[in-house]
Amino acid sequence: MKKSASLIIGLVLLAAVLAAAAVSVFYTPYDPESFSGAKFEAPGTAHLFGTDNFGRDILSRIMKGAGTTLFVALTTVLIGAALGVLVGALTAWYGGVVDSVLMRINDAITAFPSILIALVLVSLLGAGKPGNVILALSIAFVPSFSRVMRTAFATVKNQDYITAARLMGVSTGRILFVHMLPNTLSVLLPSMTIGFNNAVLAEASLSYLGIGVAPPAASLGLMLKDAQSCLDLAPWYAIFTGGAIILTVFAVGLIGNGLREEEGGG
Amino acid sequence: MRYALGKLGTFLVTMFLVSALTFVAFAVIPGDPATAKLGTEATPEQLEALRQEMGLNEPLPVRYLKWVAGFFSGDLGTSYKYNTPVGELLGPKLRVTLALSLMSFFLIVVIALPVGLFAAGVENKTVLGIGSAVNQLLMAVPPFFTGIILTWVFSLTLHLFIHGDFPSMDSNLPGALHYLFYAAVAIAIPRIAMTVRMMKSTADGEEKKDYVRTVYSKGAAKSLVMAGHILKNAVPPIVSFLAQTLAEIIAASIVVEQVFAIPGLGRFLVSSISGRDYPVVEAIVVIIAFWVVLAGTLADLINLAIDPRLRKGDKR
Numbered sequence: 249m250k251k252s253a254s255l256i257i258g259l260v261l262l263a264a265v266l267a268a269a270a271v272s273v274f275y276t277p278y279d280p281e282s283f284s285g286a287k288f289e290a291p292g293t294a295h296l297f298g299t300d301n302f303g304r305d306i307l308s309r310i311m312k313g314a315g316t317t318l319f320v321a322l323t324t325v326l327i328g329a330a331l332g333v334l335v336g337a338l339t340a341w342y343g344g345v346v347d348s349v350l351m352r353i354n355d356a357i358t359a360f361p362s363i364l365i366a367l368v369l370v371s372l373l374g375a376g377k378p379g380n381v382i383l384a385l386s387i388a389f390v391p392s393f394s395r396v397m398r399t400a401f402a403t404v405k406n407q408d409y410i411t412a413a414r415l416m417g418v419s420t421g422r423i424l425f426v427h428m429l430p431n432t433l434s435v436l437l438p439s440m441t442i443g444f445n446n447a448v449l450a451e452a453s454l455s456y457l458g459i460g461v462a463p464p465a466a467s468l469g470l471m472l473k474d475a476q477s478c479l480d481l482a483p484w485y486a487i488f489t490g491g492a493i494i495l496t497v498f499a500v501g502l503i504g505n506g507l508r509e510e511e512g513g514g
Numbered sequence: 515m516r517y518a519l520g521k522l523g524t525f526l527v528t529m530f531l532v533s534a535l536t537f538v539a540f541a542v543i544p545g546d547p548a549t550a551k552l553g554t555e556a557t558p559e560q561l562e563a564l565r566q567e568m569g570l571n572e573p574l575p576v577r578y579l580k581w582v583a584g585f586f587s588g589d590l591g592t593s594y595k596y597n598t599p600v601g602e603l604l605g606p607k608l609r610v611t612l613a614l615s616l617m618s619f620f621l622i623v624v625i626a627l628p629v630g631l632f633a634a635g636v637e638n639k640t641v642l643g644i645g646s647a648v649n650q651l652l653m654a655v656p657p658f659f660t661g662i663i664l665t666w667v668f669s670l671t672l673h674l675f676i677h678g679d680f681p682s683m684d685s686n687l688p689g690a691l692h693y694l695f696y697a698a699v700a701i702a703i704p705r706i707a708m709t710v711r712m713m714k715s716t717a718d719g720e721e722k723k724d725y726v727r728t729v730y731s732k733g734a735a736k737s738l739v740m741a742g743h744i745l746k747n748a749v750p751p752i753v754s755f756l757a758q759t760l761a762e763i764i765a766a767s768i769v770v771e772q773v774f775a776i777p778g779l780g781r782f783l784v785s786s787i788s789g790r791d792y793p794v795v796e797a798i799v800v801i802i803a804f805w806v807v808l809a810g811t812l813a814d815l816i817n818l819a820i821d822p823r824l825r826k827g828d829k830r
Contacts, residue, residue: 254650353535355531356531356535359806361765361802362765364765364768364802367784367787368539368795371790449656452658453768456769456772456773457769459784459788472658476773479665479666479670480666480670483666486662486663490662493656494651494655497653497654498654501650501653501654505646505650
């Protein structure tokens with residue numbers, strides 16, 4: 249099978265971002281939270297991406313911040329997808345009234361943009377804690393996963409091998425998650441890439457608004473907020489930080505495309 | 515007609531659920547509104563009196579019905595912070611956000627539709643590859659980042675507008691629209707890219723269908739098939755997609771208004787959330803959800819008007 253070019257490029261770019269974020273756990277060029285040079289040093293050999301308004305190394309902060317953002321996005325997508333799979337599987341399997349009621353509520357929730365749900369929930373739960381951001385975003389993302397997974401499970405449900413498994417007396421849980429789930433991956437995986445990107449953007453937006461991750465922790469959105477206040481003195485701060493977000497979302501977008509291409513074209 | 519009524523029914527049910535969900539969320543979670551309004555130093559008697567006045571001692575369904583009735587009569591409650599009716603506070607801000615959203619939507623439609631049509635006809639593999647890479651990159655650009663860059667270039671460097679000094683829409687409408695333009699561009703860029711890709715894939719999907727092959731076999735030119743057949747069949751999905759875009763624009767405007775310091779609904783929402791001014795937050799949340807549901811319903815009705823297949827109840 250020919251591998252899709254965008255899948256490979258996407259995986260390579262994402263691996264680079266992930267590696268930078270992972271390395272930041274035990275190594276950054278400088279301490280990301282204390283000053284290591286003059287204020288607003290332009291990018292150069294000592295500070296590859298320059299320094300910020302406190303003289304902190306921007307590269308180190310981006311590595312750390314990407315770590316926070318990626319961690320929040322990844323957990324959010326995993327929780328949102330898991331709950332979405334559960335709701336989708338159960339509604340598709342049982343159908344009937346439960347299905348109609350749940351899907352109506354689901355549709356109603358999708359009327360609220362996920363950033364709006366997250367904003368309100370985070371403020372109600374308490375701003376500034378990454379845990380609350382993850383919880384709020386996961387809840388906000390469940391309806392979109394439920395919707396696509398319900399369709400995917402409903403399609404698989406009518407296949408002969410499922411009927412066969414049912415006649416053989418295989419338990420419902422086993423049919424749903426051992427027999428059917430693997431056959432919905434072609435739907436689940438691309439929607440997880442979309443969800444991941446939405447989560448990255450949502451986390452960055454929330455932190456930018458001052459409602460997500462709180463300082464002194466580094467988060468890409470929080471850094472953009474800082475960068476905006478010193479745009480005229482250090483435009484590179486905003487450019488490198490935004491660049492990190494774009495690179496991540498671009499990479500995952502390519503992976504999503506690649507997954508769809510492989511599914512469609514073989 | 516039955517289909518249209520059905521859509522209207524769905525609209526009403528959805529709006530009921532949306533308003534009920536919002537109401538319950540705000541009734542259950544934020545603690546006692548009377549305490550929120552008076553602060554923690556109020557005496558129990560004061561709190562009780564205010565609760566009575568605010569109708570907080572009534573059962574939840576009664577309070578919900580009163581709240582909904584208030585929406586229809588223009589009474590959206592009273593802001594804790596400003597002590598003025600929420601409706602008065604929101605009016606001018608709603609206008610700003612509406613202008614921003616519609617401008618952004620206009621940009622998306624005017625740019626994405628021709629580019630999408632053009633892209634649908636391209637067959638050269640190299641051009642397609644480069645185009646799709648550029649498109650993917652543009653889709654990854656968050657509007658609030660574009661906003662920051664546009665501020666840097668057009669406000670701080672070129673001085674074409676003064677960041678933070680939004681002209682009044684009453685006395686200086688052109689100035690206000692000029693200011694909003696940069697924000698509209700920031701919101702539009704990734705959505706233009708998404709719309710182009712959506713059109714391209716819809717057209718590609720149509721092109722594989724039997725009827726297109728039949729038209730080609732009759733000797734029709736490519737441009738004619740594109741314009742006369744494929745485009746016609748691609749319209750309903752595009753209409754639905756654009757309705758969804760309208761919803762995404764309003765979501766993006768929440769953050770972008772903050773970037774440009776635009777006194778719209780989104781910025782007011784964020785400051786009301788920080789100030790725990792729940793009646794304001796509640797009203798803005800319902801307005802935004804109403805906007806999203808309305809856009810979806812309108813798209814369904816437009817599709818119904820242009821696509822006769824839907825009228826026969828023929829679910830595709």
